[in-house]
Amino acid sequence: MKRTLILDTLKAVGESVTIKGWVHVRRDHGKIVFLDIRDRSGMIQVVGSEVTKDARPQSVVYITGTVQKRPDRLVNPNLPTGTVELSLQSIEVVSKAEELPLDMGAADLNLELPTMLDYRALTLRHPKQAAIFKIQAVIIDAFRRFLQEQDFTEFQSPNIISSAPEGGAEVFSLDYFGHQAFLSQSPQLYKSLLVSIYERVFSVNKVFRAEPSVTTRHLTEVVSLDAEMGFIEDYLEVMDMAESTIKFILAEVEKHCGPELTLLEATLPQVSDQLPRLKLTEALEIIYQRTGRDHRSEKDLDPEDEREICRYALEEFGSDLIFISHYYTKKKPFYTYADPENPEFNQGFDLLGRGVEWMTGGRRVHDYQEIQTRIKDWGMDPGKIELYLQSLRFGMPPLGGFAFGAERITMHLLQLPNIRLASLFPRDMERIDSRLSNQS
Amino acid sequence: MKRTLILDTLKAVGESVTIKGWVHVRRDHGKIVFLDIRDRSGMIQVVGSEVTKDARPQSVVYITGTVQKRPDRLVNPNLPTGTVELSLQSIEVVSKAEELPLDMGAADLNLELPTMLDYRALTLRHPKQAAIFKIQAVIIDAFRRFLQEQDFTEFQSPNIISSAPEGGAEVFSLDYFGHQAFLSQSPQLYKSLLVSIYERVFSVNKVFRAEPSVTTRHLTEVVSLDAEMGFIEDYLEVMDMAESTIKFILAEVEKHCGPELTLLEATLPQVSDQLPRLKLTEALEIIYQRTGRDHRSEKDLDPEDEREICRYALEEFGSDLIFISHYYTKKKPFYTYADPENPEFNQGFDLLGRGVEWMTGGRRVHDYQEIQTRIKDWGMDPGKIELYLQSLRFGMPPLGGFAFGAERITMHLLQLPNIRLASLFPRDMERIDSRLSNQS
Numbered sequence: 001m002k003r004t005l006i007l008d009t010l011k012a013v014g015e016s017v018t019i020k021g022w023v024h025v026r027r028d029h030g031k032i033v034f035l036d037i038r039d040r041s042g043m044i045q046v047v048g049s050e051v052t053k054d055a056r057p058q059s060v061v062y063i064t065g066t067v068q069k070r071p072d073r074l075v076n077p078n079l080p081t082g083t084v085e086l087s088l089q090s091i092e093v094v095s096k097a098e099e100l101p102l103d104m105g106a107a108d109l110n111l112e113l114p115t116m117l118d119y120r121a122l123t124l125r126h127p128k129q130a131a132i133f134k135i136q137a138v139i140i141d142a143f144r145r146f147l148q149e150q151d152f153t154e155f156q157s158p159n160i161i162s163s164a165p166e167g168g169a170e171v172f173s174l175d176y177f178g179h180q181a182f183l184s185q186s187p188q189l190y191k192s193l194l195v196s197i198y199e200r201v202f203s204v205n206k207v208f209r210a211e212p213s214v215t216t217r218h219l220t221e222v223v224s225l226d227a228e229m230g231f232i233e234d235y236l237e238v239m240d241m242a243e244s245t246i247k248f249i250l251a252e253v254e255k256h257c258g259p260e261l262t263l264l265e266a267t268l269p270q271v272s273d274q275l276p277r278l279k280l281t282e283a284l285e286i287i288y289q290r291t292g293r294d295h296r297s298e299k300d301l302d303p304e305d306e307r308e309i310c311r312y313a314l315e316e317f318g319s320d321l322i323f324i325s326h327y328y329t330k331k332k333p334f335y336t337y338a339d340p341e342n343p344e345f346n347q348g349f350d351l352l353g354r355g356v357e358w359m360t361g362g363r364r365v366h367d368y369q370e371i372q373t374r375i376k377d378w379g380m381d382p383g384k385i386e387l388y389l390q391s392l393r394f395g396m397p398p399l400g401g402f403a404f405g406a407e408r409i410t411m412h413l414l415q416l417p418n419i420r421l422a423s424l425f426p427r428d429m430e431r432i433d434s435r436l437s438n439q440s
Numbered sequence: 441m442k443r444t445l446i447l448d449t450l451k452a453v454g455e456s457v458t459i460k461g462w463v464h465v466r467r468d469h470g471k472i473v474f475l476d477i478r479d480r481s482g483m484i485q486v487v488g489s490e491v492t493k494d495a496r497p498q499s500v501v502y503i504t505g506t507v508q509k510r511p512d513r514l515v516n517p518n519l520p521t522g523t524v525e526l527s528l529q530s531i532e533v534v535s536k537a538e539e540l541p542l543d544m545g546a547a548d549l550n551l552e553l554p555t556m557l558d559y560r561a562l563t564l565r566h567p568k569q570a571a572i573f574k575i576q577a578v579i580i581d582a583f584r585r586f587l588q589e590q591d592f593t594e595f596q597s598p599n600i601i602s603s604a605p606e607g608g609a610e611v612f613s614l615d616y617f618g619h620q621a622f623l624s625q626s627p628q629l630y631k632s633l634l635v636s637i638y639e640r641v642f643s644v645n646k647v648f649r650a651e652p653s654v655t656t657r658h659l660t661e662v663v664s665l666d667a668e669m670g671f672i673e674d675y676l677e678v679m680d681m682a683e684s685t686i687k688f689i690l691a692e693v694e695k696h697c698g699p700e701l702t703l704l705e706a707t708l709p710q711v712s713d714q715l716p717r718l719k720l721t722e723a724l725e726i727i728y729q730r731t732g733r734d735h736r737s738e739k740d741l742d743p744e745d746e747r748e749i750c751r752y753a754l755e756e757f758g759s760d761l762i763f764i765s766h767y768y769t770k771k772k773p774f775y776t777y778a779d780p781e782n783p784e785f786n787q788g789f790d791l792l793g794r795g796v797e798w799m800t801g802g803r804r805v806h807d808y809q810e811i812q813t814r815i816k817d818w819g820m821d822p823g824k825i826e827l828y829l830q831s832l833r834f835g836m837p838p839l840g841g842f843a844f845g846a847e848r849i850t851m852h853l854l855q856l857p858n859i860r861l862a863s864l865f866p867r868d869m870e871r872i873d874s875r876l877s878n879q880s
Contacts, residue, residue, distance in 0.1 A: 020837065040593075058834045094837060208600070394540065394562050
């Protein structure tokens with residue numbers, strides 16, 4: 001019989017249908033058995049008698065039965081299909097699950113993270129885990145669609161690179177036919193280059209960090225959402241585009257992920273009409289005024305400063321998000337554009353949300369002479385960024401852009417306690433699917 | 441003055457506007473200078489007198505001038521803005537290009553491939569090169585949008601893996617905090633696993649092949665378009681989905697890339713209402729009948745067989761594309777589903793187009809007992825595919841899927857002579873942006 005998606009049983013009351021899915025929960029009450037069946041559209045309760053023991057949790061079953069309206073007192077208001085149930089006529093177990101090591105039917109898995117990841121193929125089936133990556137797919141798609149509407153062209157950025165231009169030990173190296181190659185930490189130089197072809201470009205692309213730190217915020221492989229645009233008047237145009245992008249993403253998540261947000265008890269951040277914008281020195285002054293903590297001679301915000309300035313943004317502007325710009329030029333990458341009025345500070349910015357960094361961006365140097373000076377001052381090897389320099393040598397407009405990690409923004413939007421929960425298959429120092437310590 | 445996009449000058453005849461872009465071509469006729477200016481929307485001819493020498497090819501310029509209708513005899517029918525030109529009032533050179541090493545104004549670059557790639561930041565600016573990756577962006581976006589409409593969920597597949605499950609020397613290895621790790625050759629096992637969460641999934645994702653071959657068809661890093669679906673009745677359902685996906689992509693390219701296709705003189709492949717479908721043995725029999733070449737005992741199609749069967753498809757069915765299924769089970773990966781009626785052959789398929797392979801797909805084994813037998817028969821180590829096996833151990837529906845490379849389909853659609861021309865920054869044995877022989 002033709003398959004009916006579970007959600008569509010609502011339109012088939014009184015009819016005989018065949019549903020296909022996984023047993024989410026099985027409850028035996030003597031001869032009467034209740035099965036909650038899950039498919040990609042939702043969940044429904046099935047009632048039958050003398051149901052085969054093979055129809056155990058997570059088994060794949062094809063069930064034919066009659067859709068019945070539930071009596072009012074048995075309606076489940078928390079389920080879209082809570083007004084109906086299926087009276088079982090026949091059941092076929094297509095794939096029998098082994099005995100589960102976890103209670104997948106619980107409202108929360110309540111597992112330690114290592115167990116959650118050891119059984120990733122199973123734990124992802126839990127509705128709360130599955131919801132996280134439904135939302136992540138919407139975030140990524142919203143990023144792309146918004147920029148497409150703004151006339152940005154999508155590109156695919158390379159991951160294997162021949163040198164680590166910005167140096168640092170935190171880069172993975174690989175053997176490339178007898179040469180040393182590296183995994184890209186950022187598509188920055190490629191997206192800048194492509195501004196000279198398409199003016200406005202974006203990419204959804206992997207970046208890799210060999211950071212030897214096991215924190216709740218670090219992964220070795222992440223999905224970077226990157227945008228870059230040319231012919232800007234100033235850095236504020238880039239900030240405007242970054243702000244519109246984030247707001248569009250939030251709106252799309254709100255529009256398409258209602259059930260998932262409810263399930264995860266997640267509250268989207270509050271945003272003001274225009275997000276508050278401060279320079280670093282202004283932020284430090286405000287923090288001093290509010291708390292008496294005097295970091296005004298510091299070169300950056302520390303974690304407590306970030307939390308405090310976010311509290312300020314929420315209290316004063318009703319916004320969970322705030323831009324901080326004009327960090328110290330010397331503390332930023334070589335391509336960051338210095339403020340002409342005070343070159344000690346640059347026209348880069350971070351977007352902070354709920355006390356932590358969500359996104360980074362800014363204007364970049366587009367002048368070939370200036371970038372050569374920078375390369376000297378930053379002690380870099382121009383041979384390692386040849387193609388990028390080529391693009392500036394042959395005419396590059398004023399440009400800027402922004403970037404943020406898909407896992408990080410998923411984590412912060414949903415207020416997850418650990419970034420590993422915002423990655424389907426998180427990689428860190430200690431784990432690539434399995435724990436590395438278990439291996440050779 | 442506010443910027444007017446070049447295409448919008450058509451709506452501003454008689455008005456003074458400011459355009460911003462690159463000098464594509466400069467022609468000096470005594471004191472009168474003609475400039476073709478390019479921006480992301482198009483190209484326009486600018487006429488001025490005594491124009492600064494700095495406004496040389498590829499320099500970035502801001503030009504203010506009056507939009508004028510061209511006399512009928514000077515209309516350029518090959519240019520969307522061919523009915524107008526801009527009479528220059530003032531020009532500012534924002535970024536002065538160095539003397540070009542190539543004639544970027546030529547209709548064709550006519551460069552040897554190594555030169556094309558040595559100057560990639562520059563050659564990509566040529567309208568024909570830029571058009572290729574505009575089309576590629578549409579191909580990739582069409583793939584995603586079609587599958588979203590079919591209720592597929594997008595996922596991000598990992599690139600760093602802990603073992604090379606299908607073995608082979610053609611895998612890149614990297615140092616991962618003292619452990620050996622690898623770059624993924626395919627998201628196959630992850631997408632299968634995710635069928636047990638979302639039923640239908642797709643990804644746009646990098647895959648890596650350390651193939652030590654320098655052919656016109658090999659890259660070491662490619663963009664793989666992958667889809668997988670559960671609860672199928674048989675492999676034909678997968679083939680139907682693959683066919684609809686390809687047809688949607690072709691339709692979208694036709695709809696959105698008219699000017700680019702014209703510029704590249706590319707003709708999209710012809711397709712029939714239903715693409716022709718043959719089993720391997722049927723194809724070999726037809727080739728024998730048509731040519732007398734008897735490959736009926738061969739285990740695969742050789743390149744000439746592929747060309748011949750494509751000729752057959754075009755002649756008999758008016759289709760440039762044809763599916764070939766039922767290859768030898770033993771010659772395919774361990775998860776390929778054997779045909780129950782004759783297990784020597786499997787329910788995998790290839791889509792051939794214009795004489796070469798475009799796509800591969802098929803039904804996969806979903807039964808845990810059967811996959812264990814396969815693992816033994818194929819001599820594999822189950823410890824290397826633990827998560828994947830976990831997903832089958834706990835209930836997996838009948839499933840199948842398909843995959844194709846973005847570069848490869850771009851190459852074949854546009855009939856480019858070399859796959860390197862279908863990659864923005866192609867990587868091969870000899871090159872990562874720069875030639876590797878130039879390096880340490």
